[in-house]
Each structure stands twice: as structure tokens, then as C-alpha cells.
Amino acid sequence: AGALRDDPLIALPAPPAEQADWRIDPVPAPEAYGAGVAAAVERLRGGELSKVVLARTLELSAEQPLDLPAILQRLARRDPGGYTFAVPSGGGRTLVGASPELLLSRRGTAVLANPLAGSVPRGEDLGEDVRRAAALLESPKDLHEHAVVVDAIREALAPYCRTLEVPERPTLVRTAAMWHLATTIRGELADPAVSALELACALHPTPAVCGTPTDVARRVIGEVEPFDRGLYTGMVGWEDATGDGEWVVTIRCAEAEGRTLRVYAGAGVVEQSRPEAELAETSAKFRTFLDAAGVAR
Template sequence: MSPPVLVRPRPVHRAADLLAAYLPGSFYYSSARGSLLADGVHATVRAHHGTRAHAAAEVLDAAAAAGLVEPVVTGAIGFRPDSETSLVVPAVVRRAGAPTADADAPPASWSTSWSITPKPESAGYADAVRRALALIDDGELRKIVLARCLELTADGPVPVPSLLARLVRADPAAQAFAVDVSAPGDPAPRTLVGASPELLVSRHGGEVVANPLAGSLPRVADEAENRRRIAALLSSEKDRAEHAHVRTQVAEVLGRFCVDLAVPTEPVVIGTPTMWHLSTRITGRVANPADPGSSALALAEALHPTPAVCGVPTARARTAIADLESEDRGYYAGLVGWTDLYGDGEWSVTIRSAEVCGRTVRLFAGAGIVAGSDPSAELAETSAKFRTLLRALGLEGAVA
């Protein structure tokens, strides 16, 4: 008897329509490969034993057996091993092609009055960088990523659909997302929303892609200066060393799952509307696409956290982050995305993101600290990375 033919879903909607249809509580994810909008909860994924990928595979199989057509697991996982998760099998999933720069987006309609509280203040972040450099000098770490937080409070509720639409319209090639991450005790629904430039891993028909980023400079309006910055990134010994940590670890992890792994030896520079990043696009093919242990979520769990958001060595860096950072990262620097019944899916690193709850918006941005890092330069890098969300909120230039 011949094995069943896998017929994967095809987009049947317009990307702009899915974006316009998003409401808080839905799950939205878009990238250069396409858009996905999911609603309702058929089942919740809880990893009582094994990995979250193992639990997701079991729930997907049960959903298919119950008659749900083309079930998908969607959601987000926090930075720490014991962090919150929000993985569900939605009741309804709609797909479309990739969004475009002229995607229909509602005009900004939120408050024009904000209070902004840095956590920590600039001096506190610079001091944390100096303490991290001491750990590097002592040989405990080779790299660590330190983040800081901005807490913004508006004089009225922040409309998440408008914020999401502006993020997608500003950079349709980004991995844009909006996920309900409400937790008991929240005063209002809480949404994780963002536009990440960093693909953690995707799997489509067994073909695997990861695109780690590390080594960054702000983008400016002057194109001649941008060309200078691109050249500076490519020639920077410090930035290339920071990037090499990430590329090496991602390639090592994917090498456990993939055959025909292709790892470029030289990074390239990619741009977002606010930043330039050193980038390496790593590709491969899983040996057995039907194995739940090589699903997109399984690969994402194996990769997380990469040195792009944590450090080297991983365990020591994660401990140091808890000691040096004043705020719990929550979902920041975790992963967000989807995996389907066949193991295909996309997961991005949860950066350039915010958690929105009523009138409050919490943003995080981080910088990679290696030998030779300068505290003031790392502080400036985090300020530049905040611009993605601040620009979408109409607050660009509000933070130095």
C-alpha cells in the first residue's frame, strides 16, 4: 500500500486582508514566505514530559484524529528554561502570501502623551556592561548579551492592531508577529508584538534555513554614511568575532539534525529600516522529515538560546544575565512562530518586540558584549534597536 500523499495548505487569502482582520487574542505571523492568522483555541500544548516539541507533536496528532483540518501549533516561548509559554492549536487558521510595503494599515490612533521609564537608567546599564567585561577578562565568558528595558505608559489603551500594521508596513520582510500571552493577574489582555529581523529556524518539506545575526550598527539617513558603516561592520574584528560565536554554535546544533549543511565562511550585511547586521544564512536538509524530533519546533528548541541573545558558554552566560539585568526578560529573546502537522514551520528570535497590556508597553533591547566592547557604544546600540518599536509608536527620538 502506497504511503499517503502529504497535501500542504495553500494560501487562499490576501496578506493585507489577514493583517486587517487581526484582533487582540488572535495569532499573527508573517515573513517573506507568507502570512498566517489563527483564531480560537482547539487545544493547549503543555510539556508535562519531554520537550515542548514532543508535546506539540502529540497534540497535533490528537487534533488531526479529532477531525481538525491541517492543525498547527502557534505561540511563543520565553527566554529562560522555566519561562512562560503560550503554545496552542488554534481552531481556525488562514494563510496568505507575504505582505508588501503598501499593505493596508490603519492610521495611528493612540495617545500622544507618554511617560517613559528606563530600567535600568543609562548609567546602570553601562555599569552592567563593565561588570560583564570583568567576567570576560577573568575567562568566565567569551560573550554575553545584556539587555535593558523601557516601560512606556500612555494616557489611553494602546491599539495593538494599529501597532502591528505599522510594523508590518515598515518592514514587510521581517518576521512580524502578535501573540496573546495573557497571564493570571494581568490587568488587561497582554500581547507580544514585534518585527524580528532574525529567523531562528524554518523548515519546509525537510529543507532547513537558519539566519543568525550578530554584530550591528545603526542605520542613518545619509547613504554615504550607511555605506561606510556597512564596510566598517565587514572589517570590524570585534563584530566579526561576535558573529562567529553565533554562526559556529548554530551550525554545530543543526549539524546534529541535518545533512548537506551549508555554512558560508564569510558573513554579509543585511539591513532593516533602523539597523545594519552581520548575517549568515545557513541551510541544510533533515534526514527524516517525518521524525517529530526534527520538526521546526524541535530544531528551534535545540538552537535556543543562541549566542545572539545569550552568550558563550551558554549556561554561564544565562546565569550572568540573571545577575546583571535588573528586569526579567519574559518573552524577550525567546522564540515565536508556528509548526504544522508535518513538522514544517518557522520560528524567529523574539527581538524588536514589546509586551502591550492596556496602557503599558514594555520594550527590551540588547547588545553583545565581547572583549573590547565599549559601554557607551553598547548603550547606543540598544537605543538604536529600540527605534523599531518606538518609530511604530510615534516616539522615535524619545530615547537617547
């Protein structure tokens, strides 16, 4: 289908979700997640690594079967500027979500990446919302977290590109639940035979979903997170026969199976991170999916 942002019917709201009686099991428990963040901060301060992304999940189960088409419609209409997807993930499961983050697109020799890193939940009223957005743009902690990601993507794309444009400062991207720092990176391929998928694989995993150095961050994630991420923080997208394509990071997503959903959310942890702030950030990120599924606040 064409881009939802170009569809005039996108202004019409999706039918509201029925409030189902969900059982919710957090993995890990909130206090365990906070302890994991605190332990990671100590390792960061010790110089072992400079950033790590730690995630948690909610395991949801309902008495009635899931209505995935309805959930997908609500996700799409909640954030029509994002990238909504539903793809089989094996074993009767479906990966469904609405990612705000473009990993990479290629059109001819034109390359575009739009990394997001550094986030804050939206405010409840306009004044608070604007204040949070302005504070995010000036936050040393979030600007550092974002710069780590931008530098990694610049370094990964440089060998493939004849020219590369990287803005000095990030801008803001908003979803229904979050404000994010974002940088639009543009490049011109030196070799037009390099495909979108090859470029996306060269970028993945970025520090926005793993950390840096990558190998150390991946090891820390394996030690701290008590679950397998599966397809979460992978990439989903398309490519045509010419090598053009578009790949997005699989965040704001869940795996659905029968009457169950496993919803994922993560937060970037740096030296200045506080466990309570990262817990609040992941809770806000969960809302994208919980609202679409009809889980009461």
C-alpha cells in the same frame, strides 16, 4: 496571511502614529546599563566566558488605551522583509513585535537558519549609511561576535543533518533602524521525522540572545539584568501537522497591557565592547518600536 513582501499594497505607507504623551521609565537607568556592560567586559577578559548578551527595557505608559492593530500595521510596513507578530502572552498581555531574525525554518527535509549578530545603527544620510555598513563587514569585534553564534548553530544542527552548508563570511541585512551581520545556513535533514519545533528548541538559546558558554552567560544575565525577560529573546512561530514550520527570535518586541508597553533591546558584549557603544546600539534598536508607537524622538 501571505508574506507581506509579496503584497503590492505594502508600498503604501501606514497611517502615521499619533504623537501620544508617553511617560518613559528606563530599567535599568542608562548609566547602570553601561556599568553592567563594563563589569561584564572585565569578566570576559578574565576568561569566565566569551560572550554575553545584556538587555535593557523601557517601560512606557500613556493616558489613552493602546491601538495595537495600528502599531502592528506600522511595524509590518516599516520592515516588510521581517517577521511581524502579535500573540497573547497571558494575563491580558500581548507580545507584539517585528523580528528580523529567523531562528529556523523547515520545509520537508530542507532546513534554514539565518542568525544575526554584530550590529550598527543606520546612518542619517546615504553616504554615512554606506560607510557604516562597510565598516561593520570589516569590524573584528563584530565578526568575532558573529562567528561565535554561527559556530554554535553549526554544532547544534550537525547531529540532525546529512549535509550542512555554512558560508565562510557573513553578509549584511538591513532594517529601518539597523545593519546586521547575517549568515544563511542551509541543511538537509537525515531524519525527515524531526520537526521544525524540535530543531528550534535544539538551537535555542543561541549566543545571539544569551552568550557562550550558555550556562555561564545565563547566570551572568541573571546577576546583571534587574528585570525578568519574560518572552523577550524566546521564539515565536508556527508549525503544521507535517512538522514544517518557521520560528523566529522574539526581538524588536514589547509586551502590551492596557495603557502600558514594556519594550526590550539587547546587545552582544565581547571583550572589545565599549559601554557607550552598546548603549547606543540598544537605543537604536528601541526605535523600531518607539516609532511604531508614536514616541517622539
